Amino acid sequence: MSGKPKLHYFNGRGRMEPIRWLLAAAGVEFEESFLEKKEDLTKLQKDGFLLFQQVPMVEIDGMKMVQTRAIANYIAMKYNLYGKDLKERALIDMYVEGMFDLNELLMSYGFQPADKKEQHFATMVDKATNRYFPVFEKALKDHGKDFLVGNQLSRADVQLLEIILMAEECKPDILAKFPLLQSFKARISNIPTIKKFLQPGSQRKPPIREEDVAKVMKIFY
Amino acid sequence: MAGKPKLHYTKGRGKMESIRWLLAAAGVEFEEEFIETKEDLEKLRNDGVLLFQQVPMVEIDGMRMVQTRAILSYIAAKYNLYGKDLKERAWIDMYVEGTTDLMGMIMYLPFQPADTKEKNLALIIERATTRYFPVYEKALKDHGQDYLVGNKLSWADIHLLEAILMVEECKPDVLSAFPLLQAFKGRISNIPTIKKFLQPGSQRKPPTDEKFVALVRKIFNI
Numbered sequence: 001m002s003g004k005p006k007l008h009y010f011n012g013r014g015r016m017e018p019i020r021w022l023l024a025a026a027g028v029e030f031e032e033s034f035l036e037k038k039e040d041l042t043k044l045q046k047d048g049f050l051l052f053q054q055v056p057m058v059e060i061d062g063m064k065m066v067q068t069r070a071i072a073n074y075i076a077m078k079y080n081l082y083g084k085d086l087k088e089r090a091l092i093d094m095y096v097e098g099m100f101d102l103n104e105l106l107m108s109y110g111f112q113p114a115d116k117k118e119q120h121f122a123t124m125v126d127k128a129t130n131r132y133f134p135v136f137e138k139a140l141k142d143h144g145k146d147f148l149v150g151n152q153l154s155r156a157d158v159q160l161l162e163i164i165l166m167a168e169e170c171k172p173d174i175l176a177k178f179p180l181l182q183s184f185k186a187r188i189s190n191i192p193t194i195k196k197f198l199q200p201g202s203q204r205k206p207p208i209r210e211e212d213v214a215k216v217m218k219i220f221y
Numbered sequence: 222m223a224g225k226p227k228l229h230y231t232k233g234r235g236k237m238e239s240i241r242w243l244l245a246a247a248g249v250e251f252e253e254e255f256i257e258t259k260e261d262l263e264k265l266r267n268d269g270v271l272l273f274q275q276v277p278m279v280e281i282d283g284m285r286m287v288q289t290r291a292i293l294s295y296i297a298a299k300y301n302l303y304g305k306d307l308k309e310r311a312w313i314d315m316y317v318e319g320t321t322d323l324m325g326m327i328m329y330l331p332f333q334p335a336d337t338k339e340k341n342l343a344l345i346i347e348r349a350t351t352r353y354f355p356v357y358e359k360a361l362k363d364h365g366q367d368y369l370v371g372n373k374l375s376w377a378d379i380h381l382l383e384a385i386l387m388v389e390e391c392k393p394d395v396l397s398a399f400p401l402l403q404a405f406k407g408r409i410s411n412i413p414t415i416k417k418f419l420q421p422g423s424q425r426k427p428p429t430d431e432k433f434v435a436l437v438r439k440i441f442n443i
Contacts, residue, residue, distance in 0.1 A: 052319050070314035070318050073311070073314050074307065074311045078307060091284075093288065093295070094272060094286060094288050101273070
């Protein structure tokens with residue numbers, strides 16, 4: 001046993017990407033086992049490795065953890081990316097849940113049928129720029145500090161950077177009205193573990209390509 | 222200021238119900254302010270008290286908390302319903318995410334088009350009996366204890382009871398193949414705070430009916 005966490009998912013972002021980000025930001029090396037066809041998923045299910053028959057699944061510290069949020073919570077706590085007390089955790093949780101909601105929109109864009117894509121795109125941009133980004137811009141403005149919560153790096157900062165970069169892939173100038181988020185982006189991107197994750201050759205996954213959507217759907221449906 | 226948590230939501234279950242359950246189980250008295258019209262929601266938004274313009278929102282300990290999971294995690298941690306260490310928390314989180322997924326399916330059922338209802342209901346029962354309930358039945362069987370995690374009441378137990386009762390509203394005999402869950406249901410229902418919450422006149426909300434669906438569609442524009 002290598003001792004490194006082992007991630008089970010398809011070779012793409014989906015719901016596993018926030019977990020890759022967190023581990024990378026925490027400087028934790030991890031391995032990945034990719035599902036490439038339906039049989040790979042059914043094998044994991046038949047072997048009894050998936051509590052609710054679903055992935056993501058992460059082998060970590062003797063557990064086979066499932067459920068994205070459970071996994072992310074565990075990693076964040078273990079590596080001190082979850083604030084110093086209950087109140088900081090509450091604020092981090094609120095921010096992160098908002099980011100998960102936006103991430104759902106961003107992540108599912110590639111899987112929309114052609115006739116729904118335009119509407120979905122408009123919704124994504126609207127929500128990002130009118131509902132979510134203003135909240136984080138204001139948070140940074142109000143306390144004037146480098147990190148979202150408690151003046152130290154937390155999962156909220158890591159996830160916000162992830163979301164910003166995904167949103168920019170859809171609309172490169174999406175941060176035009178958010179100067180503090182622009183400097184936040186640069187600052188957090190420069191943290192050594194994160195900088196490394198952002199370089200080519202890391203385990204960060206690219207956006208799903210149209211030609212791969214069918215293949216991924218076949219694994220799960 | 223009353224000092225009691227104050228819940229802002231419509232007068233129905235939706236995403237707030239799990240929060241009501243958890244507070245009640247913890248023996249925490251709470252107040253509720255109901256959103257009855259679109260204007261009520263707009264006012265909350267215009268007053269700037271909804272971080273992401275959404276409810277549930279709970280005023281608690283000087284915060285205006287939003288996001289269901291954030292609120293639930295805070296309450297669970299505050300009232301010692303979140304296990305004793307990181308590993309117990311991990312299990313509680315996994316279990317709770319499962320029951321959240323199951324209850325989410327049931328929550329959306331009344332909002333589905335009429336011609337898909339039967340199919341969706343069948344899927345809920347299938348998932349309950351083949352994906353979710355077996356997990357909790359096995360957990361109880363494997364350790365033989367009264368509670369899901371750490372031999373002590375936690376958020377996971379309260380959430381599971383809520384889920385069981387919701388599924389039973391869809392299919393009363395749904396626990397027939399799960400003897401340990403039946404015993405669990407009896408046991409957890411008898412915990413004094415929970416027993417009280419299950420009695421008529423409590424703040425527990427009834428299942429969603431057509432009238433409520435219409436109201437929700439109007440208020441939230443869906």
